[in-house]
Amino acid sequence: MCHPSDGEAWKHFDKMYPEFAVEPRNVRLALCSDGFSPFNNSTTPYSCWPVIVTPYNLPPELCMTTSFMFLTLIIPGPHNPKGKIDVYLQPLIDELKQLWNGVLTYDISRKQNFIMKATLMWTINDFPVYGMLLGWSTSGRLACPYCMNQSKPFRLKMGGKVSWFDVHRQFLPMDHSFRRNKDAFYKNQNENSQPPHFLTRNELWEQICFFFKSN
């Protein structure tokens, strides 16, 4: 594997939307957002949030280079947009929907017009932003967006922090000797539970469709 197109996600997408996959000129995008402070003084905290979109239809050495990063919108500060990031993203999403249906584009190499479509493959973000974009708050006891409510971190009595101690034994095969070890991990405790089941997209949608949109 040396390009995202070798990955399972890309191939799965092609399978789901063959009419999209037949046209090699259709663009696949990734979205990245991060906060930075434009003025280099820490006395007045001000952070603005650029949202950058980058295409993947490029040879590996050109992917993710500066010339192929498109700044689509800047979310003004001075604060973290938190859950309201959706409101700012609205124009971008509208445009993406439009691009999914196809827009007329000029192909310079063939000197003709064609209908170009574009899709957003995934978002790239650090962990606090992950929570904002996904809508699953990534803090506290249920911070892991993969395990969701099936992991079992606990809050430490003295430290007051959430500890992920001894949550990894449940990922081991059922006959692994670590699972029966009562001394080295959480004291006097065997681990008998199955590895957490990652939600499929339909289950995920069932959970999420009851929640409000933030706008």
Add this chain to the structure above:
Amino acid sequence: MNYGNKFVFFSKVTEVNPCVCDGHGESHNWTKQSIFWELPYWKTNLVRHNLDVMHVEKNVFDNVFNTVMDIKDKTKDNVKARMDLKEYCKRRDLELQVQPSGKILKPTAKFVLSSEQKNIVYKWISELQMPDGYASNLHRCVNLDQRKLFGMKSHDCHVLMEMLLPIAFRALPYQVWNPIAELSKFFKDLCSTILRVDNLLLMEKNIIITTCKLERIFPPGFFNSMEHFPIHLPYEARVGGHAQYRWMYPFER
């Protein structure tokens, strides 16, 4: 769509607290339905959001390094962690001891380097010669008097984590050094330019064992969510492709 009068179209950003629904923090952590679900194809995507390998790696490195070097106020192996230890684990040798004079003694853990060993490591880092443009001048990041690393960019953490950590911590006992070296190798493999699906499947199994080994050594306070995410990283690499195309280095520069 007419964007000429977009001020009419889009609602104003108002200060509304995110709705906290029933069971938030207990059975689920949802705060809202993300706007991305409006995209017609979003439901069928396999990876919707990426865990950023760069941040996970940096945070894991910080935790491991600060704890092993026992940097004051930064180490995760502090007094409170030791107090918790009594609650959750069977590790007599690390529990706090009250001495007859009333003072509390914090026994030295076997995963902490001794003072001389620390000096040697810092001196070694400060004298390292790197290829041009490979990492920032690490000599400037080391403070030999206070025995600290400072001003490290996340790329320096990347280099230290992947290349130098197993060498630097060679002085640790084998059962401590081994999982740390495995962790370092794990990140190195994950960030390599050519990935193989069968290797990734193997890594997915191995990282679990590595994390379990770490759990046997470090106290519960050491494990925050960042120590957990390496578990999911090989899966994401298998589905999404290279870490290089899914991390934030290019955007941060």
